[in-house]
Amino acid sequence: QKEVEQxxxxxxxxxxxxxxxxxxxxxxxxxxxxxYRQYSGKSPELIMFIYSNGDKEDGRFxxxxxxxxxxxxxxxxxxxxxDSATYLCAVRNYGQNFVFGPGTRLSVLP
Amino acid sequence: xxxxxxxxRHKITKRGQNxxxxxxxxxxxxxxxxxxxxxxxxxxxxxxxxxxxxxxxSRLLSDRFSAERPKGSFSTLEIQRTEQGxxxxxxCASSFHGPPGVREQYFGPGTRLTVT
Numbered sequence: 001q002k003e004v005e006q007x008x009x010x011x012x013x014x015x016x017x018x019x020x021x022x023x024x025x026x027x028x029x030x031x032x033x034x035x036y037r038q039y040s041g042k043s044p045e046l047i048m049f050i051y052s053n054g055d056k057e058d059g060r061f062x063x064x065x066x067x068x069x070x071x072x073x074x075x076x077x078x079x080x081x082x083d084s085a086t087y088l089c090a091v092r093n094y095g096q097n098f099v100f101g102p103g104t105r106l107s108v109l110p
Numbered sequence: 111x112x113x114x115x116x117x118x119r120h121k122i123t124k125r126g127q128n129x130x131x132x133x134x135x136x137x138x139x140x141x142x143x144x145x146x147x148x149x150x151x152x153x154x155x156x157x158x159x160x161x162x163x164x165x166x167x168s169r170l171l172s173d174r175f176s177a178e179r180p181k182g183s184f185s186t187l188e189i190q191r192t193e194q195g196x197x198x199x200x201x202c203a204s205s206f207h208g209p210p211g212v213r214e215q216y217f218g219p220g221t222r223l224t225v226t
Contacts, residue, residue: 008150034214043201043217044153088152090215097143097166098203098215100152 003027004091004101012107019076021104023089026070033065033072034090037083038103044088048074079108112136114218116202122224123192130188131221135204142185143215144177145201153201159185160207192225199223 004025013019021035032051036044050056050063050072062075072091076083086103115134123129135142141160145153156175157167161182174192179185189196199222205215 004152036217043199043220046214046216049214090152097155097158099155100145102150102152 003099004089006087006089006101006104008102009105010107011104012109013079015079015081015108015110017079017108019079019083019106019108021074021076021087021089021106023072023074023091023101024070025072025089025091025099027091027093027099028067028070029093030067030070030091032092033063034092034098035061035063035072035074036088036090036100038086038088040086076106079106081108081110084108114202114204114216116200116218116221118221119219120222120224122226125192125194125225127192128188128190129192129223130186131200131202131223132184132186133202133218134184135202136216139204139206139216140182141205141207141215142179143203143205144185144187145203147199147201147220148197156187189223192223194225197223197225 035048037047038044048063050065056063060077064073086105088103089101090098092098117132143158144156147153159179174190177187199220201220202218203215206213
């Protein structure tokens with residue numbers, strides 16, 4: 001079992017819709033959770049982080065964390081074509097390195 | 111620009127040659143990470159430093175790879191006797207480690223290595 005799993009996609013949503021991206025992790029000791037956006041040929045860009053169970057909202061982005069289910073998600077409201085990218089989920093256990101999932105490719109169709 | 115910087119941005123080398131990459135982290139960050147990323151995959155952890163100390167090195171990292179952070183500021187990653195399988199994007203990231211824990215990690219633009 002991989003440490004961090006994501007559906008590779010592509011996930012296609014129409015412009016203006018809600019995109020839902022999911023991530024599961026295997027290490028129950030994980031404490032910090034991050035979502036990065038990566039455009040083709042570019043480096044990952046941090047867009048959200050969440051440390052506690054529940055929801056965290058930042059503009060059009062909402063991160064949701066459920067540690068009991070070892071599940072973290074990212075919702076993108078009012079999706080725009082510029083949101084088309086690969087979204088990477090990253091998990092960190094205290095004091096250790098960051099482990100990344102393979103990423104989900106999102107395509108927002110105009 | 112106060113972000114993470116990497117040099118060079120692109121490197122083409124012939125198999126068997128040595129290459130060295132440099133990373134300058136965000137100035138107040140004490141942790142520095144190196145990752146490798148290939149097409150369609152997430153970043154793969156290679157090693158990280160806290161200040162000048164190398165705290166962890168991936169088991170996947172062969173002896174041909176070495177990294178240093180001599181003064182706790184910039185870091186270098188050297189690959190000796192490059193192989194075609196080393197072709198990838200090499201990413202550097204930095205973060206601040208202190209109470210209450212490690213903060214968010216920010217990436218540099220990466221160095222794309224092509225081994226011919």
